[in-house]
Amino acid sequence: MKIDMTYGxxxxxxxxxxxxxxxxxxxxxxLNRLEDAAVLSISGKIAYTTDSFxxxxxxxxxxxxxxxxxxxxVNDLSMMGAVPKYLTAGFIIEEGAELxxxxxxxxxxxxxxKEAGVSIVAGDTKVVEGSxxxxxxxxxxGEIKKEGITISGCKPGDVIxxxxxxxxxxxxxxxxxxxxENEIASDCAPLCTIVANLFEADIDVRCMRDVTxxxxxxxxxxxxxxxxxxxxxxxxxxxxxxxxxxxxxxLGLDPLYMANEGKMIAVVPxxxxxxxxxxVKKSPYGTNARIIGTILEGKGVRMKxxxxxxxxxxxxxxxxxxxIC
Amino acid sequence: MKIDMTYGxxxxxxxxxxxxxxxxxxxxxxLNRLEDAAVLSISGKIAYTTDSFxxxxxxxxxxxxxxxxxxxxVNDLSMMGAVPKYLTAGFIIEEGAELxxxxxxxxxxxxxxKEAGVSIVAGDTKVVEGSxxxxxxxxxxGEIKKEGITISGCKPGDVIxxxxxxxxxxxxxxxxxxxxENEIASDCAPLCTIVANLFEADIDVRCMRDVTxxxxxxxxxxxxxxxxxxxxxxxxxxxxxxxxxxxxxxLGLDPLYMANEGKMIAVVPxxxxxxxxxxVKKSPYGTNARIIGTILEGKGVRMKxxxxxxxxxxxxxxxxxxxIC
Numbered sequence: 044m045k046i047d048m049t050y051g052x053x054x055x056x057x058x059x060x061x062x063x064x065x066x067x068x069x070x071x072x073x074l075n076r077l078e079d080a081a082v083l084s085i086s087g088k089i090a091y092t093t094d095s096f097x098x099x100x101x102x103x104x105x106x107x108x109x110x111x112x113x114x115x116x117v118n119d120l121s122m123m124g125a126v127p128k129y130l131t132a133g134f135i136i137e138e139g140a141e142l143x144x145x146x147x148x149x150x151x152x153x154x155x156x157k158e159a160g161v162s163i164v165a166g167d168t169k170v171v172e173g174s175x176x177x178x179x180x181x182x183x184x185g186e187i188k189k190e191g192i193t194i195s196g197c198k199p200g201d202v203i204x205x206x207x208x209x210x211x212x213x214x215x216x217x218x219x220x221x222x223x224e225n226e227i228a229s230d231c232a233p234l235c236t237i238v239a240n241l242f243e244a245d246i247d248v249r250c251m252r253d254v255t256x257x258x259x260x261x262x263x264x265x266x267x268x269x270x271x272x273x274x275x276x277x278x279x280x281x282x283x284x285x286x287x288x289x290x291x292x293x294l295g296l297d298p299l300y301m302a303n304e305g306k307m308i309a310v311v312p313x314x315x316x317x318x319x320x321x322x323v324k325k326s327p328y329g330t331n332a333r334i335i336g337t338i339l340e341g342k343g344v345r346m347k348x349x350x351x352x353x354x355x356x357x358x359x360x361x362x363x364x365x366x367i368c
Numbered sequence: 369m370k371i372d373m374t375y376g377x378x379x380x381x382x383x384x385x386x387x388x389x390x391x392x393x394x395x396x397x398x399l400n401r402l403e404d405a406a407v408l409s410i411s412g413k414i415a416y417t418t419d420s421f422x423x424x425x426x427x428x429x430x431x432x433x434x435x436x437x438x439x440x441x442v443n444d445l446s447m448m449g450a451v452p453k454y455l456t457a458g459f460i461i462e463e464g465a466e467l468x469x470x471x472x473x474x475x476x477x478x479x480x481x482k483e484a485g486v487s488i489v490a491g492d493t494k495v496v497e498g499s500x501x502x503x504x505x506x507x508x509x510g511e512i513k514k515e516g517i518t519i520s521g522c523k524p525g526d527v528i529x530x531x532x533x534x535x536x537x538x539x540x541x542x543x544x545x546x547x548x549e550n551e552i553a554s555d556c557a558p559l560c561t562i563v564a565n566l567f568e569a570d571i572d573v574r575c576m577r578d579v580t581x582x583x584x585x586x587x588x589x590x591x592x593x594x595x596x597x598x599x600x601x602x603x604x605x606x607x608x609x610x611x612x613x614x615x616x617x618x619l620g621l622d623p624l625y626m627a628n629e630g631k632m633i634a635v636v637p638x639x640x641x642x643x644x645x646x647x648v649k650k651s652p653y654g655t656n657a658r659i660i661g662t663i664l665e666g667k668g669v670r671m672k673x674x675x676x677x678x679x680x681x682x683x684x685x686x687x688x689x690x691x692i693c
Contacts, residue, residue: 052581052582055683058683078447078518079443079444079447079448079578080417080444081416081417082413082415083416084412084414087409088407088408088409089409090408091405091489091490092404092456093457093490095459096494097496119405120405122403123403125405133419135460164416167419167505171503178460178496182418182456182490183405190407256377358380358383
């Protein structure tokens with residue numbers, strides 16, 4: 044059955060969609076009240092964020108837009124040293140979307156939320172003209188466990204840990220779009236357990252960021268810029284799977300600029316680097332973590348290449364991924 | 369200048385859009401940090417909600433999509449007895465949208481946020497293929513001032529106050545779409561001052577709802593349904609401006625089902641009705657408030673017509689507005 048404009052009218056059909064799809068999967072005591080807003084008890088410092096998800100195709104190897112929407116916001120909260128607690132979900136559905144796709148997406152969101160330990164406490168659905176697309180906005184609230192973790196917190200001497208292989212998500216989406224058959228799956232995952240492990244090991248984390256749009260290059264440039272430091276990367280240390288490497292070689296893509304949905308960097312004091320690495324590796328989403336570089340005095344991001352050369356790693360300009368040349 | 373896909377890449381152009389448009393207008397100490405999430409101090413009970421805005425045209429007499437996006441979420445929080453504090457804003461922009469329109473919308477949002485006393489503390493921008501449309505999601509957090517105000521809180525004997533004329537927003541949007549020239553303007557407004565006035569007057573408000581999608585008929589059916597009561601409306605008491613009435617008569621529309629963006633109902637104990645009405649009227653957005661009906665035992669919503677008949681007011685079915693027949 045296809046969704047038509049009546050599902051967005053705020054009347055009977057909207058109610059059916061809410062009851063038969065969203066409440067069915069997201070059910071919890073707060074949401075079930077169906078008031079204008081959720082009522083929650085919270086105290087202390089919170090992290091609060093929002094993100095919209097517009098990926099096409101909606102379904103891909105390793106996940107779908109719903110899993111992204113939950114993990115993306117969970118990860119943004121986690122990167123601020125917060126334990127993710129509550130999410131909202133706003134759906135913008137183009138007419139012609141399949142009701143069963145919406146239900147599959149909701150089901151996946153519920154599973155991802157469960158894994159991350161968050162409740163979806165408020166939602167909204169709009170139906171617009173179009174051709175079957177779906178956009179999802181999630182906002183989230185987390186309770187801050189450790190204050191002062193910030194993109195401007197890097198200090199010369201600190202060590203950069205990357206939680207695993209680069210490029211999987213981007214390559215999986217491109218493969219779907221281009222109809223290329225391979226085994227590459229999105230890395231989409233909640234990063235809250237990695238953060239919990241770092242805290243449990245008492246690491247004085249300076250800065251954490253999930254490596255999403257713009258890739259590692261953009262994240263590191265931001266960190267260098269905001270912290271008033273420079274970054275030195277070791278090309279050899281940066282993990283990329285054999286399959287993604289092959290994919291990138293053929294298409295002329297650079298994994299440093301590719302989006303990930305289950306990868307993060309943690310910048311930690313030099314003396315705690317090995318212990319921090321161990322903590323990250325304890326999570327199923329951090330098994331291939333590596334120390335990939337260090338923070339230095341100066342400006343910008345440079346990478347020591349395999350051939351002992353050095354090149355500047357700039358932020359992403361324009362839309363596409365730069366060709367390796 | 370038109371927005372193209374590069375503005376959504378997460379790289380340089382996205383940064384420019386954030387700095388030169390959003391930060392310029394929304395600037396506040398929390399947002400300006402540009403972390404993955406805002407860090408806020410909060411304690412006690414909060415209200416938390418989300419809403420997406422997809423109105424076309426983007427600009428209309430009385431407001432634009434940005435004003436709606438701020439007021440809509442401010443109002444949802446207010447209806448739960450909360451003082452709105454923080455908003456997030458997620459923009460989904462179709463390529464081809466004019467940069468100056470995005471800036472005008474951001475400017476309007478900043479003004480509306482200022483009036484409502486909220487800060488926009490986190491944001492997100494995505495650019496998608498399309499033809500110049502803009503969607504905005506806002507989520508919001510408010511501090512609950514008075515607990516227990518709920519759509520299920522109506523009791524037989526209670527009185528229903530409507531804060532002003534019905535149908536202005538819906539008629540303004542339809543007029544724009546149909547190219548009909550008239551003076552009808554959207555009623556889009558923040559309702560937090562009305563709520564503050566009710567609390568200041570110590571009214572034991574049972575239930576509040578803003579009268580948006582689905583119109584008064586849908587809101588009252590929800591209240592009756594959730595409270596296990598019935599509603600009796602007085603047709604004569606329901607305020608509709610002469611211009612909107614004329615517009616509806618010509619097009620065969622029923623104001624009871626039309627969307628508003630600056631109107632609310634408050635259900636209050638009978639003995640406090642006059643005092644509550646006075647409190648609502650004290651706000652510039654409540655000057656034409658009326659007592660429009662009462663809560664009774666039983667089920668459903670009925671309206672006493674001008675001719676002393678009585679008819680059932682059902683929820684909205686399907687998309688369109690039902691013809692009066």
